[in-house]
Amino acid sequence: MGSQKFFIETFGCQMNVNDSEKAAGLLQARGLTASETPESADVIFVNTCAVRERAAEKLYHAVGRYRALKKEKPELRIAVGGCVAQLQGAEIIDRAPAIDVLVGTHNLNRLPELLDLNRETGERQSSIDTKADAFTIPAESVAHSSRVRAYVTIVEGCNHVCSFCVVPRTRGREVCRSPHDILSEIRGLLDRGYHEVMLLGQTVNAYQYGDVDFPALLRLIHDADERLWRLRFTTSHPAHVDERFARCFSDLPRLAPYLHLPVQSGADRILSDMRRGYTGAEYLKKLVLLRAHRPDIALTADVIVGYPGETEADFEATVRLVEDARYDGLFVFLYSPRPGTTAVRLADDVPELEKKRRFKVLNELQQRFQRERNQKMLGQTEKVLIEEVLEGEAKGRTAHFRLVHIPLDERDRVQVGDLVAVSVAAAYPNSLRATLPPR
């Protein structure tokens, strides 16, 4: 497949981004090079997300666009992977004849081989076996998309049974990577100049390998190498937030003071229907525990509005929880029924307009909190790890994962990967503007 080009379109979470980085690495190992645009590609890989209905529909829109390119260029190959491929394998093949290759979430390593087979035989190829080993792709062949933050997947799948969530169906049950493999991947990344690592898993803090649990793994990684400036992880489940977990935030100085901890609802009745395993009060106690260990920790969450049967009183309970939690960020989703989940059997009875109203109420409330909180940062000094340098501006994140824009003039020598101390000059709900110290 030498001298050919590939283009990857990724939908969904960081795990999908990391899978796309693996796909890019596998294709590069076969001699293909990355293309900036789908028009100049010989292979297009669409990496899909099935978490919400709209996310799944994006696959068909994307394939529709690429089918038009195939008319001009019949040798173009279209491959589809990710959660929709896993969930709707045969259906996708029927619905979108332009697709040549389909790979499930555990079969990404077979992408190059299936593309070869498709070329040789002219037959469409598919591999969607969740029993296959999800960790077969060697760490050194991952083509990381960021030069600053490297994703390292440590848990695949999820053993929770949240009623709304399709992930256990698309990614199977939890499988954890060995601490040895994780540490050796991280050492390799530090050798290549990375200083920030984000550990990934659908329920990352459920990690357990032999007697190494998640807090033990964090300590191992943290203490292994001082070149690691910032250690992050996502996504965590409240069930695995306890004293040992919280203590990591006070004991490990290079563990970034940031935690994304989805709550989903503030109403106990809805939380119980969702099978989340906690009440609103129990969840809030976990935030108190985390703040006791790390008072400045930045906390963010996901909330679903319009879950089946969610009444106005249930929604008000969510509003109260969001008021109490004082999150640094909130991701609000409109409930959408997903195939194979238990909630799909319930009537999706909150009208779309009402879901949108609830979405807006929560977002406006949260934006107000963020504006107020960011205003308090005016004049503070923050350390920003630079991720992008454009003309006249650099962008990066603080340890608390706050996005910072830094205006530059032509004499400023700021580079991607630098850790710079800046002074916060302006505050917005979703970002800060900060200036470099005077020369």
Ligand code: SAM
């Ligand atoms: N595994 C993680 C967890 O349970 O915390 C999060 C994974 S999911 C990719 C990200 C978010 O999408 C969830 O936290 C939830 O708020 C939202 N989500 C999942 N299923 C949904 C559904 N059927 N409808 C609307 N939002 C959904």
